[in-house]
Amino acid sequence: MVAHAFRHVPYYGETMRRLGIDPDGIRTVSDLARLPILERSQLQRDPDFFRSRARPLADLLELRSGGSSGAPLSVFHDPDALLQNTAHGEREVAVLRSLVGRRRFRMLCVASTHGTETDVRATVRAHAWIPGAAEGERTNVDIGDSPEFAARRLDATRADVVAGYGSYLDALAQVLEREPGLHRPRVVAYGGDALPEPARRRMVERLGLRVWSSYQAIESFKIGFECGHGTGLHLHADLAPLRIVDDAGAEVPVGTPGSVILSNLVNTGSVILNYRLGDVAALLPGTCPCGSTLPLLSFPLGRVEDWLALPGGRRLHSQRLRSILGPETLLWEFQVVQEAADHVRVLLVKAAEADAHVVAERVGPEIRDALGHDVRVDLVFVDAVERTAGGKVRTIVRRGDT
Ligand SMILES: [Zn+2]
Structure with a gap:
């Protein structure tokens, strides 16, 4: 991947020549530390500088995400890398199967209907033959729908696994606790944000659910997953190895938390090597009783999503707003500030060449729809x-008594 980056990716060609780094001298994961640490802001401001010229742009899938950092990011993925991720996903599916206790299971997924996952699935389907028997039944619920609605869908589909954002699933579990007559899944699977420890305990102790999590990011997709032994996250080190560094960029000892530095070794769309992901975690010592030799990582800190409390007791998951603002190519940064239950200010940093009126007309109506028309929305x-x-942007800020 380093040789490919040197030859085909403008950023690496220029940077390595300037710093006198010989691509042949980088042979192991620890050698990747010789490359400068790549910051998210660099990738964000000039995505094309990091795109491999080895393939035509039309062959790549461009994904945009606001993530939790409030600064939307474009990452190009090549179909081969997506297929490798899908194959490695079998490691995760095997764990889910053992937690459910069955080979085929029904799944309810809470996600953005127009989000990353939908695009990735469509691309994988276009490039691979997937036997029908390999896929269990799957039902989708949009992240903008209420947890009460998701609970009804869960009851109707009798799903074995419910998957989505941790904070959304916490609210869904509270509905299941209030209404004991509803169908309960065997497993709650979350990724993308943190699930506070008390919420996790409540699901296990009061509802008898198995809780499972995975670690992923738009820059590389699969990073790690739980095995069911509760020891931490097993890393897909053969897809995207991690290093953990301190503020000065030096690697910290195993067991010490630090900044997560990721290198994606399979994607020749946007080539991302020695990249600061923006999460804090520690590599864990020892081996896992499950027998896997994949390295272990602590649960990452620093990704907690919020709910917005709206008039009339309504709640909206903040990811619904990120799914509107994140993909908007004319925006560089955004922040949603909830001043009161019925008043939200949306701070927008537009691209230099963009017209503010055009941006407002593209995102304003969707935001007002999502929040409801009894909420005053100011675009600023x-x-x-x-x-x-x-150095992160908090995408959702709540003020006063909201
Ligand atoms: Zn394990």
Whole structure:
């Protein structure tokens, strides 16, 4: 991948020549530390600089995500890399099968209907033959729908596994607790954000659910997954190895938390090597009783999603707003500030060449629909959004008593 990057990706060709880094000298994962650490802002401001010229642009799938950082990002993926991720996904499916206790299971997924996952599935289907028997039954619920609605769908489909954002599934579990007559899944599977420990315990102890999580990011898709022994996350080290570094960029000892640095070794769309993902985690010592020799990572800190409390007791998951603002190519950054239950300000940093009116007309109506027409929405164009000490944008800020 380093040889490919040197030859076909403008950023690596220029940077490695400038710094005198010989691509043949990089042979192991720890050698990747010789490359400068790539920051998210670099990838965000000039995605084309990181795109491999080895394939025509039309062959690549471009995905955009606001993620939890509030600064949308474009990442190009090649179909071969998506297929490799799908194949490695069998490691995760095998764990789910053993937790459910059956080879075929029914799944209810809470996601953005127009989101990354839908695009990826369509691309994989276009490039692979997937035997019908390999896929269990699957039902989708949109992230903008209420947890009460998802609970009804769960009851109707009798799903064995319910998958989605941790904070959404926490709210769904609370509905199941209030209404004991509804169907309960065997397994709750989450990724993309953190599930607070008390919420996880409540699901296990009060509802008898198995809780399982995976770790993924738009920059590489599969990063790690739980095996069912509760020891941490097993890393897909052969797809995207991680290094953990301190503030000065030096690797920290096993067991010490630090900044997660990722290298995607399969994707020749956007080539992402030695990249600061923006999460904090620690590599864990020892081996897992499950027998897997994949390295172990602690659960990453620093990705907690919020719900917005709206008039009349309505709640909206913040990911619904990110799914509108994240894919908007004319935006560089955004922040949603909830001033009161019925008043939301959306701070927008637009691309230099974009017209504010055009941006407002593209995102305004969808945001108003999602929040409901009893909520006052102000779109405010600003030059920059305030960052945390760690350099991240908090995408959802709640003020006062909301
Ligand atoms: Zn294990």
